[in-house]
Amino acid sequence: MSAVFALVDVNNFYVSCERVFQPRLKRSPMVVLSNNDGCAVARSNEVKALGVKMGATWFKMREIAQEHRIVAFSSNYTLYGDMSNRVVEVLRSFSPDIEVYSIDESFLRVESVCPWQASYRAFGQAIRAKVLQWLDLPVCVGFGSSKTLAKFANHLAKKNPQFEGVCDLGAFSNNELEDWMRKVDVAEVWGVGRKLNEKLAQLGIRSVADLAQADPKRIRSLFGVVLERTVLELNGVSCLSLEDIAPPKKQIISSRSFGQAVVSLPVLTEAVSFHVANASQKLRAQHATTQGIYVFLQTNRFKPEEPQYNEGKLITLPNPSDDTRVITQFAINVLERLYRPGFKYKKTGVMLLDLQPRAHDQMNLFGAVVNSTNSPQSLQLMRCLDSINGRYGRGTLKLATMGVSKAWEMRSENRSPRYTTHWDELPIVD
DNA sequence: TCTGGGGTCCTAGGACCC
């Protein structure tokens, strides 16, 4: 049986999450803003119809927002993350072969589990109905014989009401498929970004059909193996398999713009400590250690009239570690060497690189167990830290270097309650 | 006043090995 992939994706995901708990807003124009309330990262259909683009800066939209009474929410990733997990649980009941591709999209292998022989449309409608009933979230489903085709099918389902949210390319004749591919811009293809789109246009490749009909070898010589695979995938040759087990991360980043400019080293120290705590908790969650820590510091690039400073430094630890205390110490050391007084800083962040599975703990050249950073005491302490913070909330237990000042915290002026994860923020039904 | 955050993969070129 040849492969059939489904791509399920939640429409306007963040907006839809907010609407679950504020049903009176189901028809209001709405946006969800990025961290720091910077720009629109999710738009309701009403807002899209007004011509507001993805990533539009909020402060530049004030006028149109007032005129059309656009409701803006600050992003609430605790809520979206939890809702996302719930969607995945529902999807898992339809197929055990699932790849969680992003917070609002999953690929499923469905050829052996579709209960409606040869009717993937009915299968897709069943998925839609269940997610809607259980979670009140609208999804679209696309079916195709490769991931790239499933993505394309999903795009058609989303943009063309006659599909009623489900599109199965397998049900199309060759001519029908070509017609649809002819109608859609090549920029919509998964893997074709802005640059490739420009270069393809120079070759006269403008529609999905143009790319599908291009010679894979030629595409490879001009653009590389990645786009060659895309061409093959568009022709139903599955090159990208389902990654049902998420591979461990190769790097972990934590960074944030400040709500307002920061000038002082102590405040930066608190921010860096926060990012280390954040990143190393994720590090321990995947049972890994880090040996490379990169710390960076940035001024506001949107204010060229202010003096700019944009630097980062990498430090290599003598021994791999996952201990927040150790990593914090090194990171603060780097920060102190990086810091120059007199600048208005806008952003800082920490990257953990050189990640290794914890099981691979390596002794140093002299074979000594000088590796006190991975001592049993450290292990236990970190486990304790994570479990307390897991139970009572992030930041319940923290290093003193994280401080208590909120001087650097991001703006988040209209965040909704964390309805599904915090007892004191549960929705109340009158 | 105001401009997000977190990732992956591929390629080319340099340095080095025998």
Added chain:
DNA sequence: TCTGGGGTCCTAGGACCC
């Protein structure tokens, strides 16, 4: 006169994704 062949590893930069 004259200068091979086959590799690996690392890094920086560029492209992409959501």
